[in-house]
Amino acid sequence: MTETLASIVRALVAPGKGILAADESSGTIKKRFDSIGLPSTEGNRRDYREMFFGAAEAMKNHVSGVILYDETIRQEARDGTTLVDLMKAAGSIPGIKVDTGAKPLAGPTSKIETVTEGLDGLRERLAEYYTLGARFAKWRAVITIAEGCPSYNCLNANAQALARYAALCQEANIVPIVEPEVLMDGPHSAHDIDKCYEVTEWTLKEVFQQLYYANVDLTGIVLKPNMIIAGQKAAKQASPHEVAEQTLKCLKATVPPAVPGIAFLSGGQSDEAATEHLSLMNAMGPHPWALTFSYGRALQAAALKTWGGKSENVAAARRAFAHRAKMNGLAAQGKWTGALEKAA
Ligand code: 13P
Numbered sequence: 457m458t459e460t461l462a463s464i465v466r467a468l469v470a471p472g473k474g475i476l477a478a479d480e481s482s483g484t485i486k487k488r489f490d491s492i493g494l495p496s497t498e499g500n501r502r503d504y505r506e507m508f509f510g511a512a513e514a515m516k517n518h519v520s521g522v523i524l525y526d527e528t529i530r531q532e533a534r535d536g537t538t539l540v541d542l543m544k545a546a547g548s549i550p551g552i553k554v555d556t557g558a559k560p561l562a563g564p565t566s567k568i569e570t571v572t573e574g575l576d577g578l579r580e581r582l583a584e585y586y587t588l589g590a591r592f593a594k595w596r597a598v599i600t601i602a603e604g605c606p607s608y609n610c611l612n613a614n615a616q617a618l619a620r621y622a623a624l625c626q627e628a629n630i631v632p633i634v635e636p637e638v639l640m641d642g643p644h645s646a647h648d649i650d651k652c653y654e655v656t657e658w659t660l661k662e663v664f665q666q667l668y669y670a671n672v673d674l675t676g677i678v679l680k681p682n683m684i685i686a687g688q689k690a691a692k693q694a695s696p697h698e699v700a701e702q703t704l705k706c707l708k709a710t711v712p713p714a715v716p717g718i719a720f721l722s723g724g725q726s727d728e729a730a731t732e733h734l735s736l737m738n739a740m741g742p743h744p745w746a747l748t749f750s751y752g753r754a755l756q757a758a759a760l761k762t763w764g765g766k767s768e769n770v771a772a773a774r775r776a777f778a779h780r781a782k783m784n785g786l787a788a789q790g791k792w793t794g795a796l797e798k799a800a
Pocket of ligand 1: 596635721722723724750751752753754
């Protein structure tokens, strides 16, 4: 059976399922391992990822796809099975991070703003990733709210790069996850929910404009946005209902209904907040697009802590992961409640 972009997207945003973002770069995974006092060796990184991908029930029931890092897509589990085959056996689609990171954007805001790189040679890299099993990809643009930022130069450069990446992915029969992330941990104390709304709306307008110019087929992408949320340093935090309402309002103003699915990043929200916000939004449906999760930290944090780098903790860590996956699977259907969270 030939997989079309549309059929891959459909599978990625199937009801009750979402994406596990396990594509931490070498620098980021080191930070995560530092939090449990574990050195970031190739073997430890393999064991950590194997812990998730081998959690068969959670993967089968709630994880439609996994975003991998270049090292991981080539790695083998302890028994010699490739990690890709391990997740495929659980019915999950392999994906790959293809950007090479956010680098300082030359110009007056270079201390704050970045442009995401990775377009050079991308056509050839995508062809190789396809042979390694990847059927979707990810590119993350980073937008920072600060005094005088974002600049139009930053939004335009990042949106153009996202559009060029997305067009190359579709040419390679790989679904692009288009991720423009407006950070919630920027340095600006006046970064409240209204400011997040304003910047996210502008960002998404710019991204969809560039996707149009690049002839990207919107029916063959997944959008991965931030939620509309007050910055972590804001004096006034927004209620969960406000986050849900403002996020939906912003998406309705910017994301064409041709886009089949939106999978949010968690961006530093607590595990439970990320779940609650998603569930509230789905309970306010129906919407023109499927709304689900593509969480990194909010799916992994509890399992990472429980695992602590020890093989004897793998079973308990998998239970912690299975719980979060289940809660987010419910949230993707608008069925999560605080009572269900506590009952487990
Ligand atoms: P978080 O959910 O931890 O924000 O990670 C998602 C992701 O893939 C960021 O690029």
